[in-house]
Amino acid sequence: MSDRIICDCMGTSFEDIKKAVEAGAKxxxxxxxxxxxxxxxxGCDCEIEEALNEIL
Numbered sequence: 546m547s548d549r550i551i552c553d554c555m556g557t558s559f560e561d562i563k564k565a566v567e568a569g570a571k572x573x574x575x576x577x578x579x580x581x582x583x584x585x586x587x588g589c590d591c592e593i594e595e596a597l598n599e600i601l
Contacts, residue, residue: 551596552582552589562596573597 549559557580565579577583
């Protein structure tokens, strides 16, 4: 499901992460910089990494 929310704090969806990867993001830190996901509570770092691995 590509519209699932990965980061509740920032409202970042799987699709947002996919777009960041398409724009060149390759690491969790790249995703954080591009989308601000995981920058408030860091509780979604594992979900960001899972989404990144799924996309790559």
